Amino acid sequence: MLTVQVCVGSSCFLRGSKTVIAEIKKLISEYKLDAEIILKGSFCHEKCTGGVTIMVGEKLFTGVCPGDVHELFEIEILPLISKA
């Protein structure tokens, strides 16, 4: 099981965390990974940047824009699922 946390702190929220969450949910559903990934909201990681902060397992990604989500999902999340 992989935990993906999307920051919903005020800075990230204003920069699109709601859209990022919706996009990740859609991809989880498309790839039929509901049983493999836990998607959660999180509070501020104190890494507020020009985008949204996401934690994939223990790895932190900052400055994520909704348009980056698909690529991040395929490059950073899917390989971790294959290893599980």
Ligand code: FES
């Ligand atoms: S509000 Fe998201 S890292 Fe600070």
